[in-house]
Amino acid sequence: MRPAALAAALALLVALAFLFNLSAGKVFIPPFGLAAGSADALIMAELRLPRALLALGIGAMLGAAGAALQGWLRNPLADPAVLGISASAALGSVLAIFLGAAATPAIVSAAGMAGAVVAMALLLLLVGGGASTTMFILAGVILSTLAGSLMALLISLAPTPFALGEIVTWSMGALTDRTMADAARALPFIALGLALLMPAARALDALSLGEETARSLGVRIGRMQALIMLGTGLGVGAGVAVSGVVGFVGLIVPHLLRPLAGEQPSAIILPSALGGAALLLTADALVRLVPGAQELKLGIAMALIGAPFFLLLLWRHRGRIG
Numbered sequence: 001m002r003p004a005a006l007a008a009a010l011a012l013l014v015a016l017a018f019l020f021n022l023s024a025g026k027v028f029i030p031p032f033g034l035a036a037g038s039a040d041a042l043i044m045a046e047l048r049l050p051r052a053l054l055a056l057g058i059g060a061m062l063g064a065a066g067a068a069l070q071g072w073l074r075n076p077l078a079d080p081a082v083l084g085i086s087a088s089a090a091l092g093s094v095l096a097i098f099l100g101a102a103a104t105p106a107i108v109s110a111a112g113m114a115g116a117v118v119a120m121a122l123l124l125l126l127v128g129g130g131a132s133t134t135m136f137i138l139a140g141v142i143l144s145t146l147a148g149s150l151m152a153l154l155i156s157l158a159p160t161p162f163a164l165g166e167i168v169t170w171s172m173g174a175l176t177d178r179t180m181a182d183a184a185r186a187l188p189f190i191a192l193g194l195a196l197l198m199p200a201a202r203a204l205d206a207l208s209l210g211e212e213t214a215r216s217l218g219v220r221i222g223r224m225q226a227l228i229m230l231g232t233g234l235g236v237g238a239g240v241a242v243s244g245v246v247g248f249v250g251l252i253v254p255h256l257l258r259p260l261a262g263e264q265p266s267a268i269i270l271p272s273a274l275g276g277a278a279l280l281l282t283a284d285a286l287v288r289l290v291p292g293a294q295e296l297k298l299g300i301a302m303a304l305i306g307a308p309f310f311l312l313l314l315w316r317h318r319g320r321i322g
Contacts, residue, residue, distance in 0.1 A: 001260045001261070003261070003267060003271075006257075006260055006261055006271055007270060007271065007274065010271055010274035010275055010278065011274060013274070013275075013278045014056065014274055014277045014278045014281065017277070017278045017281035017282045017285070018052055018056060018281055019031050020281070020282065020285050021048070021051070021052040021055060021281045021282070021284055021285040022044060022048050022049065022052050023285075024285035024286070024288055024289055025048070025288045025289070026288065026289075027043075029043060029044055029048070031044065046179070046180075047177070049180070050178045050179050050180045050182060050183045051175040051176075051178045051284060052281065052284075053183045053187065054175055054178055054182065054183050054186060054187070054239075054242060054243060055175060055277075055280045055281045055283075055284040056277045056280070056281055057183075057186065057187045057190040057191070057239065057277075058186075058190065058239035058242075058243055058246065058280060059249055059276040059277040059278070059279055059280025059281060060190070060194065060273040060274065060276050060277040061190045061193055061194060061235040061236060061238075061239050061273070061276070062080060062236065062239070062246070062249035062250045062253075062276050062280070063249055063250055063253040063254070063272040063273050063274070063275050063276020063277065063279070064194055064197050064235075064250075064269050064270070064272050064273040064276065065079075065080050065085075065193075065197065065231070065232045065235060065236055065250050066078065066079045066080065066249065066250015066251055066253065066254050066272060066276070067250070067253075067254040067265065067268045067269045067272035067273075068197045068200060068201075068204065068228050068231070068232065068265065068269055069083065069228070069232065069250065070254055070265075071201075071204035071205075071207070071208065071265030071268075071269075072200075072204060072207065072224070072225070072228055072265075073136055073137075074207070074208065075134075075136070075137060076255065076313055077137055077251070077310070077313060077314065078136075078137065078140075078250075078251075079247070079248065079249075079250040079251035080116075080232060080236045080247075080250050081144070081245065081246075081247030081248055081250070081251070081306075082137065082140055082141065082144070082247075082248075082251060082310070083119070083123060083136075083137070083140030083141075083143070083144070084119055084123075084140045084141065084142070084143030084144035084145075084146075084147055085116050085119045085120060085123075085140075085232060085233070085236050086116075086144075086236060086240050086245045086246070086247055087119075087143070087144040087147035087148055087151075087245055088115040088116055088118065088119035088143060088144075088147045089112045089113065089115045089116035089119070089236055089237040089239075089240035089241065090112065090115070090147065090151065090170050090171060090240050090244055090245045091115050091147040091150055091151055092111040092112045092113070092114050092115025092116070092118075092237070092241075093108045093109070093111050093112035093115070093170055093240065093241045094151050094154055094166075094167050094170050094171070095111060095115075095154065096108045096110075096111035096112075097163055097166045097167060097170070098154045098157070098158065098159070098163060098167065102162070102163065102166055105181070105182070105185060106185065108241055109185050109186065109189075109237075109238060109241040109242070110241075111241070112237045112238065112240050112241030113189065113233060113234055113237030113238055113241065114237070115147075115237060116232070116233040116234070116236050116237030116240065117229070117230070117233030117234070117237065118233075119143055119147075119233070120228075120229040120230075120232055120233045121229065121233075122139075122143065123136065123139060123140060123143070124225055124229050126139050148171075151167065151170075151171050154167055155167050155168060155171070169244060170240075170244040170245070171244060171245060171299075172244060172245070172297040172299045172300055173243055173244035173245045173246040173247075173297055173298050173299020173300070173302070174243065174244060174295070174297045174298050174299065175242075175243055175284055175298055176295055178242060178243075182242045183242075185238075185241075185242065186238045186239060186241065186242045187238075189234050189235060189237070189238035190235045190238050190239055192231075192234055192235070193230075193231045193232065193233075193234045193235020193236070193238070194231070194235060194273060195231075196227050196228075196230050196231030196234070196235075197227065197228065197231040197232070197235075197269060198269065198270075199227060200224045200227040200228050200231070201265055201266035201269050202266055203219045203220070203221075203223075203224040204224070204265035204266065205264050205265055205266045206219045207219065207221070207224070208263075208264070208265065243298070243299075244299055245299050246280070246298055246299045246302050247299065247302055247303055247306055248302050248303065248305065248306020248307070248309065248310065249276045249279055249280060249302065249306075250272070250276065251306060251309065251310060251313070252279065252305070252306055252309050253272045253275040253276045253279055254268055254272045255309075255313065256275065257271045257272060257275050280298075280302075283298060283301055283302060283305075284298055286301070287301050
């Protein structure tokens, strides 16, 4: 499919998913023609619009980050959640909450971004040492497990019921009750993260031919790695700081779009961003439609979809990864 046609189709899908997200809920509210000051208009502006904007931005970031990481590592299993980046960002935010910074959202967000950047730096040190991509993936899984264990420890030591509730919410991932202040705090860093990933696309194309070939073509490997590390760390960290851990978007979307976009990283990053946005917007709308008084957590829903997908990919690529 032509890149322009694919991008246009995905952009239309994102627009439709955005409208669906605004409308969906225990009570259906049409997104147009609302009377100013009415209860429906307030629900739309104060509750549904912020989470729709966040779902759009976080989904785009996770999709683009997954495509970039898969191109960088030349491994189809790379994903911010699988590599422990999302869990490390959540650990940073949870640690800030545990230490009493819950009333200062800027500190919680900064801690989340710091956790993601530190995780990327640790993984970069490993891959820079010449480790195979299989070892890189295993190190990411270990990092994710460690971060999850530390979050469980903080849950058991939570000083107050409020801190306990916040930590549990962060560990499961949700966009419930997010505000425009949350969106204003996260979306600029998500946009910056996406902006840092895009210039790395051409370098990733050359890297697909091998590191030595890429260097001979003038690619600055260190600069490319720094762009991916900072872009993923800032964008994913900012998203996790307001939503908690929402996994597998960056794993699922690039694989679904490669048959349409092609194998080159430069051809898949933008479609993955659009596809990730559409997926998370739709998933966030559907979790609100699940029967029952309590809303299904978004992170749990994505894990139920993503874990079987991950196992399927692992089965299909067995013997070819590493």
